Every structure is written in C-alpha cells, then in structure tokens.
Amino acid sequence: MIGVPILEGKYAATMDLYPQQSKEFNRIYPFYEHLKQGRFTTTKCRACGRKSFPPRVVCPNCLSEDLEWVDLPTRGKVLVFTEEVTGVPLGFESPLIHALVDLQGEMKLFVRIVNCQAGELKEGDEVKLAVFPVAPVPQEGRGGVVMQERVYYAFEPVK
Amino acid sequence: MERNVCLIAGGMSEWGVREASLRDMFQEAGKACFEDNPAVTNKDVDGLIVASAYTERCSFQTHLAPLVAEYLGIKPKSICARVELLCASGSSGIILAYGLIKAGIADVVMVAGGEKLYMPQKWEVFYSELASVDHDWDGAQGLGLPPPAFAMVAKQHMKLYGTTEEQLALVSVKNRRNGLNNPRGHFRQPIDLQTAMTARPIVPPLKLYDCCPVTDGCAAVILACEEKAKDLTDRPLVYIRGTGQATLNNMSANMPNWTTWEALKVAAQKAYADAGVKPGDIDVAQTHDCFTISEIIEYEDLGFCEKGEGGLFIQEGKSDFGGQVPVNTDGGLLSCGHPFGGTGIRQAIEIMKQLQGRAVRQVEGARIGLTHNLSGFIAAHTVIIYGRDKD
Ligand SMILES: [Zn+2]
Numbered sequence: 001m002i003g004v005p006i007l008e009g010k011y012a013a014t015m016d017l018y019p020q021q022s023k024e025f026n027r028i029y030p031f032y033e034h035l036k037q038g039r040f041t042t043t044k045c046r047a048c049g050r051k052s053f054p055p056r057v058v059c060p061n062c063l064s065e066d067l068e069w070v071d072l073p074t075r076g077k078v079l080v081f082t083e084e085v086t087g088v089p090l091g092f093e094s095p096l097i098h099a100l101v102d103l104q105g106e107m108k109l110f111v112r113i114v115n116c117q118a119g120e121l122k123e124g125d126e127v128k129l130a131v132f133p134v135a136p137v138p139q140e141g142r143g144g145v146v147m148q149e150r151v152y153y154a155f156e157p158v159k
Numbered sequence: 160m161e162r163n164v165c166l167i168a169g170g171m172s173e174w175g176v177r178e179a180s181l182r183d184m185f186q187e188a189g190k191a192c193f194e195d196n197p198a199v200t201n202k203d204v205d206g207l208i209v210a211s212a213y214t215e216r217c218s219f220q221t222h223l224a225p226l227v228a229e230y231l232g233i234k235p236k237s238i239c240a241r242v243e244l245l246c247a248s249g250s251s252g253i254i255l256a257y258g259l260i261k262a263g264i265a266d267v268v269m270v271a272g273g274e275k276l277y278m279p280q281k282w283e284v285f286y287s288e289l290a291s292v293d294h295d296w297d298g299a300q301g302l303g304l305p306p307p308a309f310a311m312v313a314k315q316h317m318k319l320y321g322t323t324e325e326q327l328a329l330v331s332v333k334n335r336r337n338g339l340n341n342p343r344g345h346f347r348q349p350i351d352l353q354t355a356m357t358a359r360p361i362v363p364p365l366k367l368y369d370c371c372p373v374t375d376g377c378a379a380v381i382l383a384c385e386e387k388a389k390d391l392t393d394r395p396l397v398y399i400r401g402t403g404q405a406t407l408n409n410m411s412a413n414m415p416n417w418t419t420w421e422a423l424k425v426a427a428q429k430a431y432a433d434a435g436v437k438p439g440d441i442d443v444a445q446t447h448d449c450f451t452i453s454e455i456i457e458y459e460d461l462g463f464c465e466k467g468e469g470g471l472f473i474q475e476g477k478s479d480f481g482g483q484v485p486v487n488t489d490g491g492l493l494s495c496g497h498p499f500g501g502t503g504i505r506q507a508i509e510i511m512k513q514l515q516g517r518a519v520r521q522v523e524g525a526r527i528g529l530t531h532n533l534s535g536f537i538a539a540h541t542v543i544i545y546g547r548d549k550d
Contacts, residue, residue, distance in 0.1 A: 014216075017286070017303075019295035053412050054296050054530055080318075082310040089289070090282045092301040100311060100417075110311065110411035112300045142454045 075131035165388035168196035169508035174376030181275035188377035206265035210248035210272030210500035237265035247532035250503030272500030273377025310362035320467035328355035332450035338494025345496030374496025378504035401433025438462030441523035445506035
C-alpha cells in the first residue's frame with residue numbers, strides 16, 4: 001500500500017498543474033477550444049478597445065462585460081531565454097526552456113519552449129505556437145463521469 | 160485620533176530542514192518572542208495575525224489563527240485572522256496590525272508567520288509552487304519554481320547595465336557572512352567568492368549560492384500602541400514610521416519592466432513619504448534577497464544608488480557593515496532561508512534589534528531601518544520603515 005489509499009482512482013483538481021478548461025468550470029473555455037484549432041486568442045473590450053491577456057470576463061480597464069474574442073499572432077521572436085537542466089519540476093522534462101517572446105509587438109510573453117534541445121535556441125530566433133494534449137479531467141455530471149479532453153500551449157522553434 | 164505603534168518583542172524558531180510540524184514551529188516562535196521580552200505575556204496580547212502561505216497545501220490546514228492562538232495561550236478579542244501574500248505574508252501581517260493599532264481597534268497584537276515546506280516526499284513543495292504564480296497561465300508553463308524568472312531578470316540586467324556574475328556572487332558572499340549574525344538561520348557557514356563562482360548552475364547565470372533555499376520555520380513579533388509599549392518594555396521604543404505595498408501586474412505577460420521594478424518604486428515612495436525620510440536616511444535595511452540579482456535591483460529601486468549601479472554598490476562594499484547602508488545584516492533569505500510567511504517577521508526582528516542597539520553585529524547608531532519583500536512573480540512589493548524616533 002502506497003500513497004493515500006482512499007484516493008486511489010480519484011482525480012484531485014488541487015493537484016492538477018493544468019487549468020480546468022470545460023465550460024462547467026471556466027467561463028473563458030473558448031480560449032482552449034480555439035487552441036485546439038491552432039488559434040491563439042484573447043478577449044478585447046468592445047466598449048473601450050482594451051485587449052487583455054489572459055482572457056477575461058470583465059474588462060479590467062472599463063469593467064465592461066461586452067468582450068469579443070480576437071486572434072493573437074502565433075509567431076514571435078525570442079528576446080531572452082533561460083534553460084533549466086536540473087531540478088526541473090514534476091510534470092516537465094529537462095531541459096525546461098523559457099523565453100521572453102516578442103509577439104509581433106502585441107505583447108511580450110514569457111513562455112515555455114518545447115521541441116528544442118539545450119544549447120539550440122538563440123536570441124532573435126523565430127518561434128511559433130505549439131499546442132499539445134494534456135491529461136483529460138474525469139468530470140462528474142448527471143450522466144456519470146465524462147472525460148473532458150484538454151490541451152495546453154507552449155512555443156517551439158520554427159525550423 | 161491616530162496612535163503611534165511600536166515593535167516590542169520578536170523571536171524565531173530554528174529555521175532550516177526541520178523535524179517538526181507547522182504547529183510545533185509556531186509554538187517555538189511564540190515562546191521565543193515572549194522570552195525576548197519577559198515584560199509582555201500571552202495574557203497581554205489582544206490580537207493575533209497569522210501569516211502563512213502554504214498552510215493549506217503543506218499542512219492541510221485552514222483557519223490557522225485560532226489554532227495558533229490556542230497553542231500559544233492567547234485569547235484574542237480585537238483580531239484573530241490569517242493573512243497571505245506569499246513571500247510578503249509576514250510584512251502584510253505587520254502592516255495590518257499597525258493599521259488596527261493606529262486606528263484604536265487593537266492595542267497589543269502578535270504577528271506570527273511561517274511555513275512547513277519540507278514534505279515526506281521532496282517533489283511536493285516544488286509542485287505546490289505552481290500555485291504561487293498565476294496557476295492557469297504561468298504555473299502551467301512550469302514557472303512555479305522561481306529560478307527561470309530571476310535568471311531572465313539577471314540576464315537582462317547584465318545586458319542592460321553590465322552587471323557581472325561576480326557582482327551577483329558578492330551578494331551571496333556578504334549575506335552568507337552576515338548569516339553568522341542570526342543563530343537561528345538556515346545556513347551559518349560563510350562561503351568565499353571562488354566557491355560562489357564555481358558552484359553548480361541552477362538556471363544560468365544563477366548558480367547554487369545565488370538562490371535562497373527552501374526552509375521550514377516560524378517567527379513572531381509583538382506590536383503595541385505607544386502607551387502600552389511604554390509599560391511593556393524597558394528597551395528603546397521602535398516605531399513603525401511608514402509602509403507601502405504595491406502591485407502593478409500578476410501574470411508575467413503583464414510585467415511592466417523586468418529590470419526596473421516599478422511596483423517596488425511605488426511602494427518605497429509611499430513608505431518614504433509616510434515616514435518623512437529619504438533613501439539616504441536609511442541606516443540599515445533588510446531587503447528581499449531571494450536571489451542575488453534581486454538585492455542588486457533593490458539597491459537601485461529603493462533609491463540607495465542610481466539605476467544600473469547596483470552591481471557597483473555591492474562591489475564597492477556600500478551594502479556591507481561600514482558602508483553607506485548595510486543590507487541584510489542577519490544574512491537575509493540567502494542565509495536564513497525563506498519560510499514565506501516568516502520572512503518579513505524575521506526582517507522586522509533584525510531591524511528592531513538594530514534600532515535598539517542589541518543586534519548580534521550592530522550597525523553603530525542605527526536610528527532608521529527599512530524592510531522590503533517582493534512576492535509572487537515579482538508581482539507585489541512591500542516596504543516598511545521603522546525608526547527610533549516617532550517622527
Ligand atoms: Zn473596456
């Protein structure tokens with residue numbers, strides 16, 4: 001017997017490193033639906049024009065709820081990067097690479113770079129959105145347990 | 160009528176990799192605090208604020224303040240609650256206690272903070288750190304552990320201002336030497352420059368001694384209105400003179416500037432204005448050296464030196480004993496470790512002792528002291544100014 005026997009076979013959201021993405025648990029679920037289509041999106045306020053990231057349900061500038069989904073660039077340039085080789089946290093592989101990416105002047109995103117070896121990335125390199133599947137959530141509903149498929153995003157070098 | 164507020168006692172548990180639970184260490188810290196000033200007892204305390212960030216994740220325990228009150232024999236009647244701002248939880252507790260006492264809602268308040276972070280399996284605390292940044296956005300990028308963010312800061316600061324790896328290392332050499340001044344800190348072994356420079360890389364350019372450790376520990380202080388403080392201590396009174404706490408963003412994508420910490424400047428300006436002092440008036444400071452680069456940027460953004468000259472400031476010994484403003488005189492986070500909720504309280508204890516003239520290694524004639532914490536993804540900054548004089 002190992003671990004906490006009563007939790008065997010149970011899913012604990014409090015131990016999940018990825019967000020809840022289903023519409024039952026998250027009002028910005030379209031972000032993840034868009035990711036599945038290869039789109040990187042966020043919300044823009046129709047009242048004041050402010051584009052926010054991460055996506056919102058209320059505009060942090062004028063507090064309007066009249067928001068629309070807009071596409072962000074899926075390609076950018078590496079400004080600075082870091083490589084973590086040892087002590088990578090559970091759930092991530094070594095090397096764990098992060099880069100500050102200039103998303104065509106729209107914003108500077110600090111993101112994980114995947115499909116890249118240590119020593120391979122250079123400042124100025126072009127990177128693009130990389131969407132990958134993550135473990136589904138076994139969500140309880142009236143009809144029983146439904147597996148909620150999930151994705152997440154990183155960026156990868158353009159080769 | 161607004162009242163003056165004084166710090167009248169402070170103590171710590173042993174900090175380090177502890178064979179103890181969170182509640183064990185709160186008892187140790189509480190006892191050490193009362194022993195520091197036998198004139199004040201648990202019966203004199205009318206309020207308790209507990210500062211702890213990971214109590215739910217690491218000890219499966221909410222509603223922590225009444226638990227600590229029960230264990231320390233405190234029967235609060237003005238306030239009994241927990242506060243959380245990760246690395247600045249302790250300083251947040253002090254600011255709240257200060258405000259309550261100043262306003263006449265409480266008279267004598269203990270602020271106790273700390274963490275139990277070492278778990279039966281080591282992965283758990285690092286995994287829990289994914290909750291400390293914006294979990295859904297930065298955490299899921301593997302940014303729970305702070306080294307990549309601070310390595311990014313260091314790289315940019317080096318590029319912009321010519322800060323060197325040796326200057327970073329000098330911060331750890333100074334603070335590890337100062338760690339000898341805190342008998343309850345995590346590390347009490349000095350290191351030399353060569354050891355720091357040749358240590359294994361964590362996230363380049365940050366090496367082992369550039370990073371503070373994961374630490375278990377608790378600390379506690381007692382604040383009182385000036386009138387009560389006069390009855391409850393024979394030592395010189397130490398006043399809270401000014402406070403500031405600021406945030407401009409939380410997620411990394413919204414960071415206004417990686418190498419100038421704008422929120423720190425806002426918090427510092429507010430605290431300086433409250434206190435009616437300038438950066439040049441600070442005699443001793445405890446700043447948030449979670450990484451060596453942090454302390455260098457803090458010299459700059461607290462106004463101890465010009466922007467970009469933080470590297471020279473350490474190199475020229477200006478932050479050491481005998482320099483312009485000794486910083487992290489008890490070893491800081493790099494030596495004492497960083498049990499999040501305990502850190503701001505440890506800093507307050509060192510400043511109190513410095514201003515009362517009873518520190519292990521004394522900054523001669525210190526009359527004005529400052530503490531600073533950053534928290535989260537460099538997302539909030541907290542500054543408190545203490546003085547031997549009320550204004
Ligand atoms: Zn708006």
